[in-house]
Amino acid sequence: MEEISYMNQTVPIIVQCSGCGAKNRIPDSKIGESAKCGKCGLPLKTAPDPSQKGQVFNLRCTSCGAKNRIPADRASGAVRCGKCKAPLDTGVLSNGRPVMVSDGNFEQTVLRSPLPVLVYCWSANCPTCRMTGPMIDQFAVESKGRVRVGKVNVEANPNFAARYNVLGVPFLFIFDNGQLKESLPGAIPKHDLMLKMARYI
Secondary structure, eight states, X not given: OOEEEOOOTTSOEEEEOTTXXXXXXXXXXXXXXXXXXXXXXXXXXXXXXXXXTTOEEEEEOTTTOOEXXXXXXXXXXXXXXXXXXXXXXXXXXXXXXOEEOOTTTHIIIIITOSSOEEEEEEOTTOHHHHHHHHHHHHHHHHTTTTOEEEEXXXXXXXXXXXXXXXXXXXXXXXXXXTEEEEEEESOOOHHHHHHHHTTTO
């Protein structure tokens, strides 16, 4: 798949006011400078997060499938795909918590995700799951902006369990670009998970 870079420095970013919720267009030349909301006058945060300085995220367009390279200082703004110009879902780049996957939202949350997805299958009656669950939460924090982590309770979502033949938990799946890439039964050390996910980032 062609990789497209989004590096047009003349396009303004969109910053939402934390006070009134209004969206403000901030010229690229003003990023990092003081700015106020055009509606309520409150100061806007236009400076990039110092901890993300120099980082570049790979975000897949859910319309055409192209990968876009998004600099961290552009990730909070309105960004369009460099190939088909469709809006990109940059909101996933700031979420460092697992999302709850269900039979109802599986298509949108996993198969149409702009990031590779690690799906963790668990059940309330599984002792091993109670031990590995916190590790999965930590993995989600450490891979924020690069991997989407989803959790699915197989007892509450039998359609998912049947579709992917989940016969025991914990069980892990890796999805990328709407396709199942790997099936990983049992508890997997966090370091090994990072190595496996690195192939798809």
